[in-house]
Amino acid sequence: MTNIHKRFPGVYALKGAKLRLKAGEVHALVGENGSGKSTLLNVLGGILSRDEGEIRMNGEAVEIQGVLDAQRAGISIIHQELVLVPYLSIAENIYINREPMKNGMVDYGTLYENAQKFIDELGLDLDAREKVVRLTIAQQQMVEIVKAVSFNAKIVAMDEPTSSLSDKEIDALFANIRSLKARGIGVIYISHRLSELTAIADTVTVLRDGEMVATKAVSETNNDEIVRLMVGREVTNYYTRTYNPPGETMLKVEGLSSNKVKDVSFEVHRGEILGFAGLVGAGRTETMKAILGLDERTKGRVTLLGKPLDAREPMAAYRRGIAYIPENRREEGIIPLQTIRFNMTLKVLGDFIKGIRVDRSREREITDRYIRELSVKTPSQLARLQNLSGGNQQKVIIASWLAARPELIIMDEPTRGIDVGAKAEIYALMNDLARQGIAIIMISSELPEIINMSDRVVVMREGTVSRVLERPQLSQEEIMKYAVNI
Template sequence: MNKENYILECHNIRKAFGGTQALKNGELYIRPGEVHALLGENGAGKSTLMKCIIGLYSFDGGEILYEGKPFRARGPVEALNAGISMIHQELNPEPHLTIAESIFLNRESTRGIFLDKKRQNQKADEILKKFDFPYGAGTLMKKLTLAQMQMIEIIKAVSCNARLIIMDEPTSSLDSEETRQLFRTINDLKKQGVAMIYISHRMEEIFEICDRVSVFRDGTYVGEKDLEHVSKEDLISMMVGRKIENVFPKTECEIGEVVFRAENLKGNGFENVSFEVRKGEILGISGLVGSGRSETMRAIFGLEPLEEGKLFLEGKEVKIKNPGQAIRKGICMVNEDRKSWGLSLHRSIRENMSVATLPFKQKRLLLNKKREEKECKEIGELLKLKAASIEHDAFSLSGGNQQKVVLAKWLLADPKVLILDEPTRGVDVGAKSEIHSLMCRFAAKGMAVIMISSELPEVMGMSDRILVYHEGRINGEVKREELLAGTQNQETILNKAFGQ
């Protein structure tokens, strides 16, 4: 095609980290005013290519053309000044900045050598008004929801006259209504001729909002398709190089006696919560973001205080005031925010995997390093972790592989109760199927599994029972048999989540 048809072209981009070739043949062609999906398994090279485009990484070979001219940004600020902005999956806003200060960071309004806050706030208010944003320019960022912080990132990009916006897993922390709002904003930007690269593992979103898709596998460009002429199964096959028969491979396990019971729990964001989970059972927890699902589980795990209520493990009442006590009693939790709660990013993969079980790997006062390395390698192979070495820092891994390290840490603890809060967030379809299979394997061994998920197909496909939260309380229960019989469905679960 004529080069004038593209705002961005990437030709044979290559990038290596130590002995790992993260990107071997990065190709990408973006047209003005289109939403272009980028698909691939975790570690396929998607995020690496994006970071090469915005200058976070310096690529080793190949060529990038932006608006028809060779382009190599020396950092995100230079890329932003050229009209390229990236909204990262893990937002890191400065909580004590105002909205105006966040929007105009590194582009502050000045009068001589002094900041002109009045003019800056006026400019910010004008932009916020165009987006019908509910807060004013002087509001602190810490008062915003995650979805609102994300909207500020989009507003910041628009205020820079960005002509290309990269969105990395933009809906991973949003509920259904916040996702609809984001899609309305994307459509408005599209009408203005802004090009967008949309990275997501959620197929239904890609088919709804995107025009074309490029697929990567193992650091290599596989191909490009118009979404009008391709099926979901075709894209999955391109991504993983094999056919995935069932993303939700639920197997029927023998469900035994009650392992864990909660009575009349009350805490930050929830009250009057009672439930039980049995051996071999996968208990799904559904509800809107902010309905109290995660808050309940964090309190059970000892991350937040319980104001009222009792906890019982194997029939005996237990007191849990911190995660250490929970782990010793056999309760482990994979938190939804892996970077804040699940990983030490600048420690090795091995250290992250074994940190929760170090006392079991000791010879008197000394660490049994051979046993530690053997167990970490075995669990890494089981989870199909993509890493050149378990001695590399966790920071070097893709988001999905970081999630696998968090899973590995708790699986090595051999828990009685495993709480999974959004276990497949930011994980590709192939890895999702693997994690779901592992959940069934753990249940078959007698482990009680509690899974919180914002993806209804996942909750419905993997759970033996589903508890539905609404405004801090359990508003209903749905059994797997009812779903299979058709007496309950996705609509009834949503109705319960909305309080009906």
């Protein structure tokens, strides 16, 4: 890919970007959110048309005007935001629009058999007949990977493929990537987890502001250099945390059970960041949904500042000052076709709407404040949220809740898919909120994040609390010991 340009209204996403991928190479593509990584993949995959530039495969120019053109050229893209059809089976999603036919009808026997072969090759514990809606996010991500591999592609591009996977699933993914390399397939690999690069990548290209900054062999660089190239500056005080004595008990959970978790008990105090650790499927998110009334409680008691929290009505938690930032932001956290202003102010309509009168000045003031405080990269308040990078979308979700002035914030994987610079900004924000006396519950699969940002850590396993660790006890080994029941 050479001299690739792409412009959106108010956004110059790619400015002469270039990328060279060899057969049998894993080429990592890194950069801050908004640097153009996903846009470059979308141009390659035919989802977006380029304004200028050229794409050549095996030395010959190719025209990619749509997704089918890309697929015919042997290009498969695995996107960060999942694009599966929830009420179809895994097999139907893998073979959608290319189902095996027999006598003019879909041959479901062959469909399920072929899909199961790909699943088994990846070492996954999945049934090809299972409906996607019943899968976890991690399992859905693996279905996307199986789907891409099934195309017998010459190029497989992966946008944050490990963001929701457990260590075991990551190991299986890496094994599959190595088998793709052995067959001469080129892999483009986007990840914000720089530690993964030495494990899987041969080459790394750094993008910044839509332009290629550098391409280097992974063996000839290091994470510090890559970060400097990404952000154009030194990132210091990566984890910003000031530990203060916790205040009064904000939330107390006693013997909480639902159809997904059992007998969960813990408490979180004002000014405290309480981490939740555990393997994928341990019940961390499900615990929060039971607290908020999004999942039905079957047993237990939840109190907020000493008063019972209604188990039947999720709005009760919001009215009592609880904010919830979900892991699956696209499905549960944003309205992507609406503007940044709309999304940021949706939870505080009462601040600027009085009867039939709308105070547009106040609405703009709220939005401008949080764009500035959270360093949201956007051409204007009226830009559609879907045109922002994943990290900036996450900042907009956080801003919308901060505008509502919560007393307790539940953050589920708050830095998933976010670059190192934006992570440092969010960690600093979390530290400031805790210092102001706001209680924070943070679910995270990144153990360094859990260890460096938490006052205490609740470790979950198989839907229940395995252990609550105090700060002096925190280490990766100690957390994993209770997460896997060693």
